[in-house]
Amino acid sequence: METMAIGRAINAGLRAAMDRDPRVLLMGEDIGALGGVFRVTDGLQKDFGEDRVVDTPLAEAGIVGTAIGMALRGFRPVCEIQFNGFVYPAFNQITTQLAKLRARSRGRLSVPVVLRIPSGGGIGSVEHHSESPEVLFAHTAGLRVVAPSSPHDAYWMIQQAIASADPVLFLEPERRYWQKGEVDTELAPGQVTPLHKARVLRPGTDATLVAYGPTTKLALDAAETAAQEGTELEVVDLRSISPLDVQTVAESVRRTGRLVTVSEAPTFHGPMAELAARIQESCFYSLEAPVKRVGGWHLPYPAARVEEHYLPSLDRVLDAVEQSLAA
Amino acid sequence: METMAIGRAINAGLRAAMDRDPRVLLMGEDIGALGGVFRVTDGLQKDFGEDRVVDTPLAEAGIVGTAIGMALRGFRPVCEIQFNGFVYPAFNQITTQLAKLRARSRGRLSVPVVLRIPSGGGIGSVEHHSESPEVLFAHTAGLRVVAPSSPHDAYWMIQQAIASADPVLFLEPERRYWQKGEVDTELAPGQVTPLHKARVLRPGTDATLVAYGPTTKLALDAAETAAQEGTELEVVDLRSISPLDVQTVAESVRRTGRLVTVSEAPTFHGPMAELAARIQESCFYSLEAPVKRVGGWHLPYPAARVEEHYLPSLDRVLDAVEQSLAA
Amino acid sequence: MTDTAVGPVRAHADGPARADEQHPTTRQPGMVQLLDEHGVRHHDPEHDLDLTPEELRGLYREMVLMRRFDSEAEALQRKGQLGLWAGSRGQEASQVGAGRAARRQDQLFPSYRDHGALLARGVDPLHILSIFRGIDHGGWDPVEMNVHPYTLVIAAQMLPAVGYGMGVQRDGAVGTGDPDRDTAVVAFFGDGATSQGEAAEALNWAAVFNAPVVFFCQNNQWAISEPVSRQSPVPLHRRAEGAGMPGVLVDGNDVLAVLSVVRSALDRARAGGGPTFVESFTFRMGAHTTSDDPTRYRLAAEVDAWREKDPIDRLRTYLTAEGLLDEEFEAELAAESEALAVRLREGVSAMQDPDPVSMFEHAYAEPHPQVTAERDEFLAAWEQHDADLHAGPHGGDA
Amino acid sequence: MTDTAVGPVRAHADGPARADEQHPTTRQPGMVQLLDEHGVRHHDPEHDLDLTPEELRGLYREMVLMRRFDSEAEALQRKGQLGLWAGSRGQEASQVGAGRAARRQDQLFPSYRDHGALLARGVDPLHILSIFRGIDHGGWDPVEMNVHPYTLVIAAQMLPAVGYGMGVQRDGAVGTGDPDRDTAVVAFFGDGATSQGEAAEALNWAAVFNAPVVFFCQNNQWAISEPVSRQSPVPLHRRAEGAGMPGVLVDGNDVLAVLSVVRSALDRARAGGGPTFVESFTFRMGAHTTSDDPTRYRLAAEVDAWREKDPIDRLRTYLTAEGLLDEEFEAELAAESEALAVRLREGVSAMQDPDPVSMFEHAYAEPHPQVTAERDEFLAAWEQHDADLHAGPHGGDA
Numbered sequence A, B: 001m002e003t004m005a006i007g008r009a010i011n012a013g014l015r016a017a018m019d020r021d022p023r024v025l026l027m028g029e030d031i032g033a034l035g036g037v038f039r040v041t042d043g044l045q046k047d048f049g050e051d052r053v054v055d056t057p058l059a060e061a062g063i064v065g066t067a068i069g070m071a072l073r074g075f076r077p078v079c080e081i082q083f084n085g086f087v088y089p090a091f092n093q094i095t096t097q098l099a100k101l102r103a104r105s106r107g108r109l110s111v112p113v114v115l116r117i118p119s120g121g122g123i124g125s126v127e128h129h130s131e132s133p134e135v136l137f138a139h140t141a142g143l144r145v146v147a148p149s150s151p152h153d154a155y156w157m158i159q160q161a162i163a164s165a166d167p168v169l170f171l172e173p174e175r176r177y178w179q180k181g182e183v184d185t186e187l188a189p190g191q192v193t194p195l196h197k198a199r200v201l202r203p204g205t206d207a208t209l210v211a212y213g214p215t216t217k218l219a220l221d222a223a224e225t226a227a228q229e230g231t232e233l234e235v236v237d238l239r240s241i242s243p244l245d246v247q248t249v250a251e252s253v254r255r256t257g258r259l260v261t262v263s264e265a266p267t268f269h270g271p272m273a274e275l276a277a278r279i280q281e282s283c284f285y286s287l288e289a290p291v292k293r294v295g296g297w298h299l300p301y302p303a304a305r306v307e308e309h310y311l312p313s314l315d316r317v318l319d320a321v322e323q324s325l326a327a
Numbered sequence C, D: 001m002t003d004t005a006v007g008p009v010r011a012h013a014d015g016p017a018r019a020d021e022q023h024p025t026t027r028q029p030g031m032v033q034l035l036d037e038h039g040v041r042h043h044d045p046e047h048d049l050d051l052t053p054e055e056l057r058g059l060y061r062e063m064v065l066m067r068r069f070d071s072e073a074e075a076l077q078r079k080g081q082l083g084l085w086a087g088s089r090g091q092e093a094s095q096v097g098a099g100r101a102a103r104r105q106d107q108l109f110p111s112y113r114d115h116g117a118l119l120a121r122g123v124d125p126l127h128i129l130s131i132f133r134g135i136d137h138g139g140w141d142p143v144e145m146n147v148h149p150y151t152l153v154i155a156a157q158m159l160p161a162v163g164y165g166m167g168v169q170r171d172g173a174v175g176t177g178d179p180d181r182d183t184a185v186v187a188f189f190g191d192g193a194t195s196q197g198e199a200a201e202a203l204n205w206a207a208v209f210n211a212p213v214v215f216f217c218q219n220n221q222w223a224i225s226e227p228v229s230r231q232s233p234v235p236l237h238r239r240a241e242g243a244g245m246p247g248v249l250v251d252g253n254d255v256l257a258v259l260s261v262v263r264s265a266l267d268r269a270r271a272g273g274g275p276t277f278v279e280s281f282t283f284r285m286g287a288h289t290t291s292d293d294p295t296r297y298r299l300a301a302e303v304d305a306w307r308e309k310d311p312i313d314r315l316r317t318y319l320t321a322e323g324l325l326d327e328e329f330e331a332e333l334a335a336e337s338e339a340l341a342v343r344l345r346e347g348v349s350a351m352q353d354p355d356p357v358s359m360f361e362h363a364y365a366e367p368h369p370q371v372t373a374e375r376d377e378f379l380a381a382w383e384q385h386d387a388d389l390h391a392g393p394h395g396g397d398a
C-alpha cells in the first residue's frame, strides 16, 4: 500500500505499463521536459527517452491520427490531450478512424490507443479547460470510455486501458488530481476490479447515488451529510460510461427503490440519460420515484467565478435526494 | 398547396429565404454547378450567383469556420455538409466556436449559421454516408438541432432555421429526399408551426410512438399496421432534438400510458435516452410500462447489404409496442 | 532537370514540337516526363530509368487489365450488381506506376479510387468489388497485403500513414541498407484532399519527424464537380515547400515517369532521407462515381483533350514503335482481360451477403455488454420472425 | 531588399558589425529590420517608413505602457487577484506595431496574449483582466471595438477571420480606394498555432478567395515547453509559399519594421491584393502563463540573449540618440504608467463577480425550454438556500 495523489498514481501506472511492454509509448503536447501541464508524465521522458515519450507538434488530429498509425504498426500509444476542450480538432480521427478501424477491417486491424483527457472543472480555469465531453465518445461505437475517481483506480485503470485491444478514452478528474489515497500496487491481475465494472463504495438502503470521476467524491460527501440526518445512501462509482455496468446499478436500485445520478457533464442529452433510460426499464417495478439527475446545466461552461453554480453541489445533490425520497 | 419531394421543398425554402434576405448565402462542396450531390441546391447558383452560392474548397472546418466569420460580418450562411459522416472535421469549429460565441461574448455576437446535413441511412451507400450523429450536437449547448420529416416541414423549417438568431443543425432525412407530399407555401408567419414544437401526426389511445426525421414515416407505417390489428398508436413527430418538446410527448403519454421511441441514431447514449429520462420523470405516475427505445445498434453503421438489419424496422417497432402493451 | 528526346529513344514520326503546339498543357516546366502523349521517349538524367522489355510489357499489361477491371466494374454497377463504382479510367499510369514502385513491405494507405495500386500489389480485384457491392469495407487482409483499407473520409488516411511511418522508424526499419527490411509508406490522396487541414498536418508531422512517407497526390483535376483551381491558387506540389520537403511534379499519364519518381522517393524514404510530396498530374476521364453527372459541370472538350494524352495509348505507341509488342502478346492480353472480366462477373454474382449477425462481431475486440445485449435482442427477433414468416402478421421494412 | 545603416540614420557607437557577432540570431537574411538591437536605424527602401517624432514617441509610450500593464497583471495574479495571467513581455514591438498598423475599421482576431494590439486599438485594459479574473471571456464589445473575443483554442480564430474577410468582400468594402471604407482583417496567432490543420485551411481559403486578411504570426520561439523546431522544420513564413501568398519575415522586436510590414500588408489587402503571411520573429520573455514553469524546459542563457534584443530598450536608445526623448517626457510617461497601475489595481479589486443567474442569459438568443427550466430550477434552489443559510442544515460545495 502506498499513498499517492491521483495524478501521481496515473504516472506510476504509465511507468509500470512502459516497463512491462516496450511497445507502449506516450504522445502529446508538453509531456516531455515539462511533464505535462498537470505533471502526469513527469520524469518519463527522462527515463524512457524521446522516442517513447514524444513531444508532438501542436495538433490534436495529428496526435490521434499518427497514434492510430503507430498502433497499426504494433505500438500501444497513450496520447495526452492537454485539456478536455481541445479534443475537438481530433474528433474526425477519433470518430471515423479510431473507433471504426476494427469493424471496418472485420477484426483484422487493432488500434489499441488510449486517449487520456483531463476532464471536468472546478479548478478556476479559463474557457475550454473544464468540460466533460464524455457522452460524445460514449455514443460512438467502437470506443470505450472510463473515468477513475481514486488513486487506486487511476493506477490500475490506466494499465487496463493500455492493455485493452480496443481504443479507450481515459478521463482524468481534473480537480481531483491532487486527491490522495491508498494504492495497492501489489495486486495480481485477477484481483484487480475489471475495467468496466461499477463499484459500490458505500452501502445504503434509502436511495442509490451514482457518480463517476470527479463527482464520486461529491456523492460520498453527500452520503456522509445525509447519514448525519439519518438517510442512508448507497453510493455507486460507475467508473465506466461505455460500456455501462447497468447491472450493478440495477441491483442497488432494486434494493433502495430510488436513484439519483450526479455528473459534471451537462444533464441534457448527457451520459446519465442513458443510465436513467435503462434503469427505468430494468427496475420499472422497483422504482418508487423517478430517476433524478444532477449535472451541469445546458450552457457553455461559464466563467470561473460562476462555476460553483454550474457544477453539481452538495446542495443540489441533497435536494435531488430529498425530492426522490419525497416522491 | 403544391406537391413536392422533401429535397425539392428544401430547395424551394432556400430560394424563398434568399429572395427575402440578400444576406442569406449558401456554402458547401459541389453545391454550385452540380447543385449538390442530392441536388438540393439545384439552380440556385445560376440564379443567385457565385458570391451567394459558394462552391468551397474540400474542407469542412473551413466551411463552418468561414461561415462563422461571415455571420459575424452580418451574413446568414447556410452550409451544406455533403454527408453526415463528413461533419467531423468541422467539429472543433462547431463545438468551440459556433456553439459558444454568443455566450462567450455575453450576447454581443450572433452567429446565425445553419448547417444542413443529409442524415441517416437506408440508401445502400458506402461507409460514412448513413449516420445519425444528432445527439453529439444536441448535447452541445448553444446549438439547436431539428429534423423535418415531410416536404411541408422541410420547406418551412429550413426558413425558420435561417431566420433563427441561433446556430441550427438541420438534419435532412437522406432516404426520404424523394418522398412527396403537399406543401402549403402560402402560410402567414403565425400559421407556421414553431420550429421546435413536436406535432401529433396521428391520434391514438393505446401507446405513444415518438420519432423524427427518417423514422417518422416508419412510425406512421407501424401505427397503420397496428391499427389493422386493433391497436391505436398515437404518433408524435418530434421535429426537434434540441430543444425537446417534452410537453407534447408527456401529454400524449399521460393519455396512453405507454411510450415507444424510434430513431435511426444508435440507442446507446442516443437522443431518445434524454426523452426517456424526462418522460419517466414527468410521467412517472402515468406510465404503465417502461419507455421502450428502438434505434440503431451500438455499432459502426454496417455495410449496405446489412443495413436493413441495423435500421429500426417495422418488426422491431411493433415488437417494442407489443412488449410495452404486455408490460 | 533536362528534358530532351535524344539518344536511344527515337523521335516520333509526328515530331514533338508540332504536338506540343496542339496540346500545350501536357508539357509543363518542371514536370517530369519520360514518355510524352505521342509515345515519344524523353531523357531526363535525374529521373531516367532502365526497364527491360519484359518490365515494359508488364506495365502495359497491368494498365490494360486495370482498365478492363474498371470498365467491367462500371458495367456491373449498371446492371445493378454493384451499388456504386468509383472509376479510375485515365489514372492507370499514376496508379500502376506508384503501385509498382513500392516494394512488398512498403505499406500503402489508399483512398477509394486507387484500384490500380492495389492490383499491382496483388490484391484480389473481387476484394475491391465487395466494397462497392455493399458487402464489406474491403475484402483483403490489410496486414497480409500491407494495404490499409480504402479510406473514404477525404485525407483521413494521411495522418495514420505518417504514424505508421513513425512506427517503422521505431522498429529500426529505416536506413539499415537491407532492401528487404527498410520500409516506407505511400499515402494516396487526391487534389481535393490537399485542402483538408489533416493533409497539412500529415505533411508537417512527416517533415518534423523525418518519417519515411511518400505523399502521392493524384491531381486528376477534379474533386467531384470542383476544379483544382478551387482547392488551391498554386500548383499542388508547391505545398511541399511550405512543409519543408521536396515536391515533385510528374506527368501522371506517363507510367515510366511515375514509376521512376515514386521509386526514387521511396528509396530516399527507406534510406532515412525523409518524406517527399509527389503531384501526379492526370485526369479523371469518367464521372466521379456512377452516381455523378459530370455533364453538369465540365465540358466534353476538356475530356477530349485529355483523351489525347491517354496513358495506355502512349505506352502502346511506344512499345509498338520499339517493336516490343507483337500480335501474340496482344492476343494473350486480350484473352487475359476476357478471363478477368468473366472472373469478376462470376465472382460478384457469387458473392454472399454477409450474415447479418456478423455486424455485431467486430465493433469491439473485447465484450461490450450493451453490444452483447443488442446482439441477443437482434437474434431473438430474427428467430422469432423467421418463425413468423410462415404464420406471422407483419414483415419487411418501411 | 537592402539593409544598410546609412543616410540620416546615425551609426551606433558600438557599430553593428561587432554587435552582430555577439548576437548572431538577430539579423537573419531576408528578415526585415529597421531598428537593430542596438538602436541603430537601418534603411530598407522597400519597407522604410517615415514617422514624425510624435509618432515615434507614441510607439515608445505604448510599448512602455503595455509592459507596465503586463507586469502589473502578473503582480495581481501573484496576489491572488487574477486566477491566471498570460504574459506578453518581449512581444511589445510585435503587438504594438501590428495594432498600430491596423486602421480603426480593420477587424482584429486576437489569440489570448495579444494585449498590446488591443491596447493600441483602445480596448480598456480592465476588459482584458476580467478574463483572467474569471469574470467573463472579455469585457469589451467586439462589435464596437472591431476586436473579436480572445480565442484560446489554438488557431480556431483563423478561419472565422478569413470568413469575416470574405464578408467584407461581399460588402464591397475592398478595393474601393476609400480609406475609411476599405477594410482588412488581422488574424493573430503563435508559432505553435501553425501546426493546426485549421491554420493551413485558413491560409488556403484566404488565398483561394483572395480575402483581405493579414496573417500575423508571432513566432515567440516557444509553444509552452516546445521550441518552434518541434512545429516545423522550415521557417514559418515559408508556409506562405505552399499556400500561394507572400510571406514576410520581420524582426518582431523592432516596432518600426513590424509597423511598416503590417501596414503594407494591410494596404495591399484593403486594395484587393489578397492575403499576406507575416512572421514576426520575437521571444516570450516570461513563462507561458503564471501556471507555467519554464525552468523545466529552457535555459536562462536563451532568455538572457534575447534580453539584449529588447524591443523597448532599442527604441529608447534610438530615440535618446536622436534627441527625441527628454526627461520631461520620461517623467510624464512614468507618471502615466503609475496611474495605469493604480487604475488596474483598483479596477480589478472593484470587479464584481457576475450574478450567477446571468450564465443562463446568453447561451441562446431565443428561448430554449430546457435552459429555461434549468434556470428556474437554479433560481428556486438559490432562493431556498439563501433562506437555509440562516436555518438550514447543509451548504457549501464539495
Ligand SMILES: Cc1ncc(C[n+]2csc(CCOP(=O)(O)OP(=O)(O)O)c2C)c(N)n1
Binding pocket: B029, B058, B060, B082, B086, B089, C113, C152, C153, C154, C189, C190, C191, C192, C193, C194, C220, C222, C223, C224, C284, C288
Ligand atoms: C471529409 C470528406 N468530405 C467530403 C467528402 C465527399 N467527397 C467524396 S469524394 C470527394 C471529392 C474528392 O476529390 P479528390 O480528393 O480530388 O479525389 P478524387 O475523387 O478526384 O479521386 C468529396 C468531396 C468526403 N468523402 N470526405
Ligand SMILES: Cc1ncc(C[n+]2csc(CCOP(=O)(O)OP(=O)(O)O)c2C)c(N)n1
Binding pocket: A029, A058, A060, A082, A086, A089, D113, D152, D153, D154, D189, D190, D191, D192, D193, D194, D220, D222, D223, D224, D284, D288
Ligand atoms: C487546440 C488547442 N490545443 C492545446 C491547447 C493548449 N495550449 C494553450 S497555449 C499552447 C501553446 C501555444 O503556443 P503558440 O501558438 O506558439 O502561442 P504562444 O502561447 O507562444 O503565444 C497550448 C498547447 C490549446 N489552447 N488549444
Ligand SMILES: [Mg+2]
Binding pocket: C190, C191, C192, C218, C219, C220, C221, C222, C223, C224
Ligand atoms: Mg481529384
Ligand SMILES: [Mg+2]
Binding pocket: D190, D191, D192, D218, D219, D220, D221, D222, D223, D224
Ligand atoms: Mg509561441
